[in-house]
Amino acid sequence: MILHRNTVNINRNVVLKMVPVQCKMARAALGLGVRELAEAAQVSPDTIARLERGEELKPRTIAAVQSALEAAGVEFIPENGGGPGVRLRRDVKK
DSSP states (O other): OOOOTTEEEETTEEEEOOOHHHHHHHHHHHTOOHHHHHHHHTSOHHHHHHHHTTOOOOHHHHHHHHHHHHHTTEEEEOOSSSOOEEEEOTTOOO
């Protein structure tokens, strides 16, 4: 199995690892501010800023932010030649 740099193999399941630009795109799509996302992910606003700047964070911290964004209605799209991205699930209402 070939894994790209933004994927993680957890218990034989491939999980997309969010990259910094996806966090920014997801927040914009949902209309969330840094403080709102931080509260939803139970991290500090500075942690969100550090993530979006591309600073290295613990994998569980990135997972918490990604989970909060997914719970809010974002789907993460893997890099498939056009770069990584995000989209809103169809069932999400703004």
